[in-house]
Amino acid sequence: MLADLTENAYAAGAYAGVGVILMIVAFAILDLLTPGKLRHQLWADRNRNAGILVASNLFAVAIIVTASIVASEGRLLKGLTYTAVYSAIGLAVMAVTFLVIDVLTPGRLGELVVHEETHPAVWVQAVAHLGVAIIIAASIL
Structure with missing residues (x-):
């Protein structure tokens, strides 16, 4: 039992570490796709669009x-590999989705994200991100 607890704790730490790194990468990609500094939009300007x-x-x-x-069915190396590969695919597709929505809709999506007033296009993009993740998750499972 103690061995299982140790092994599970190690796996949880490994997944959490990789997950946090991937979230930092996701934030950096969004920062590249939007004008200005996304950190400033969130914490200084308290921009709801950026937050969404x-x-x-x-x-x-x-x-x-x-x-x-x-x-991963309990196999840590397999799970971490799946996490890295499928997350990279997800981040790439989310970035492409952002660019496609930007091209197909009037105005600039990046500028709407940093606009002070909440804009429906940001919700559309947010749902697109979640949709991409659900599709990738289903392909894994």
Whole structure:
């Protein structure tokens, strides 16, 4: 029992570490796709649009990491590999989705994200991020 607890604690720490790193990467990608500094938009300007987009992106990464853990069937190396590979795919597809929505809709999505007033297009992008994560999670499982 103690061996299982130790092994599970190690796995939880490994998944959490990889998950946090992937969330940092997801934040950095969003920062590149939006004008200005996303950190400033969130914490100094308290921008709701930026908050919605970042929250959906982080939640999307968590969905993919969770599916990777479940699909690994208790094998840590397999799970961490799934997490890295499928999260990279998810982040790339989320970035492409951002760019596609930006091209297909009027205005600039990045500018709407940093706008002071809440904009429906940000919710559309947020749901697109979650949709991508759900699709990738289903492909893993």
